[in-house]
Structures are given as C-alpha cells and as structure tokens.
Amino acid sequence: MLVSEITVEKVLVHLREKPEALSSDEKNHVQLLLDAAIAYVKGRTGINGVDEPDSNGRKLDDYEDITDAVMVLVSDMYDNRQYSVNKSDVNRVAESILSLHQFNFLPGEKV
Secondary structure: OOHHHOOHHHHHHHHOOOHHHOOHHHHHHHHHHHHHHHHHHHHHHOOOOOOOOOOOOOOHHHOOHHHHHHHHHHHHHHHOOOOOOOOOOOOHHHHHHHHHOOOOOOOOOOO
16 A cells, blocks of 8 residues: 555554544544654655655655555554653654655755
C-alpha cells in the first residue's frame, strides 16, 4: 500500500476500530491524525510530494515502507491522545523507517 492510498477506513482497520461504532467527529479526528502523521513524515524526511514528485523529484509513494511509518504514527497518536507526549519520544519503528529516507539533512548547494 502507498501513502496516497491510506484512507480513514484503512486506518480504522489498523486501529482495530469499527467504523460503524464511531461518530463522524471521531472519524474526522482520525483524518486529522492521518494528516498530521503525513505532515510529520514530510518534515522529517524532506520529501514533500505524496503521489506527485516534489521539486527534488521525490515522492512518499516511492517508498512503500513509509506507509508503515505513517500508520504507526497515527496509531501512536490515537493511543496516546489523552497523554502528554514528549516530542523526543517518537515511536522507534517509525523513527527507523523515516531515518532511511531522510533527505533534508544532506548538504546541498548554497542558495
């Protein structure tokens, strides 16, 4: 599965939640978590395209393992929504996957 193919319904399956048992507000909250996870992945990796290449020609859909990182991040945010989470305590699985595709810390041309 690719990042662009992740839907709220697929996230709910991953979370082991029954869609019919959730209100529309709860489903909207899951969508917000999904959007936040994708934004975090973009910021962490420097890959700004999801299904279309960014200005560097990269897209998240080129790396299928990033889908797992997004799902793990959503799950972690969903499970810990009642807790204060320290920014330095990122899920190890997600951190490992994202570190493999980290482009924004490479030296580049001076602008």
